Structures are given as C-alpha cells and as structure tokens.
Amino acid sequence: MARTIISVIAGYFAMFVLAFAGFTCAYLIVGQDVAFKPGLYEASSSWVAIAFIINIAVSVIGGFICATIAKSGRAPLALAIVVVVLGIVIAIGDTSKRKAHAGSIRTAAPQMEAIQQAYWPIWVPFTFPLTGAIGVLIGARLKKR
Numbered sequence: 001m002a003r004t005i006i007s008v009i010a011g012y013f014a015m016f017v018l019a020f021a022g023f024t025c026a027y028l029i030v031g032q033d034v035a036f037k038p039g040l041y042e043a044s045s046s047w048v049a050i051a052f053i054i055n056i057a058v059s060v061i062g063g064f065i066c067a068t069i070a071k072s073g074r075a076p077l078a079l080a081i082v083v084v085v086l087g088i089v090i091a092i093g094d095t096s097k098r099k100a101h102a103g104s105i106r107t108a109a110p111q112m113e114a115i116q117q118a119y120w121p122i123w124v125p126f127t128f129p130l131t132g133a134i135g136v137l138i139g140a141r142l143k144k145r
Helices: 002-030 045-070 075-101 111-117 124-144
Strands: none
Touching (some): 002 045, 045 075, 045 124, 075 124
C-alpha cells in the first residue's frame, strides 16, 4: 500500500516538475507573440498545440515512473484518477481567471505579468485532465512491456 502511495506521489511530482520545465522552455523559445493571440492574453492555437504535446509527454513519463516504482497493482490507475480530479479543480480555477482577464489588451508586458494574465480558450483546461489520464495509462503500459 505504501509503495502505491509513494508511486502516485512520485509520478505526480515528476509530472509537475516536467510540466513546469516544459512550459517554461517552450515559452522562452516561442515568446509572447506565438504564445498569445494578437493583442490579447488568450493562448493562441499554436500555444494550445504545444501545450497538448507537453501534457501528453509529461503524462506518459509520469505514468511510466509511477508503474516503475509500484511494480504491480493499480497505482497508475490511481495516478490517472488524481490527474483527472486535480485537473478539473484547476480547470475550474482557470475559468475564473479567464473571466477576470478576458478582453484585457496585451501590451509588451514583462514575462511574469503576461503569464499571470494568460488564459486558455474555455474548452482547453477541461481537456488537459483527460489527455493527462490517457498519457499516464499509456506510460504505465510502456513499463509493462
């Protein structure tokens, strides 16, 4: 039981760290003009595509790590459930952020200010938990092979 809990925590922690690193690097590479729609703080279609790639990659790695530590059992399924539940909570928070910043005109703001005011198209945050859970299960299957 302890091994399962540790594997879920380790898998989620790895996903968090890798997502932070992935999004930071991607933003530094593409910059504000690609990350946002012109004149707005809303994520562009290109940034949404980049985000989905990062989300899937990070989730597969997290599922693999979870399955490796657990060695057996349903730990990856538990991690997938955690990803969905926490992802939905985060998505609900993102909708309030969208309401607060929708329509804000983007200027040449410093990076941290731009990131704080950024928001997704309404459907995006609700799909991340599902793609994340699928990625976790794929990563766990890769370990079983």
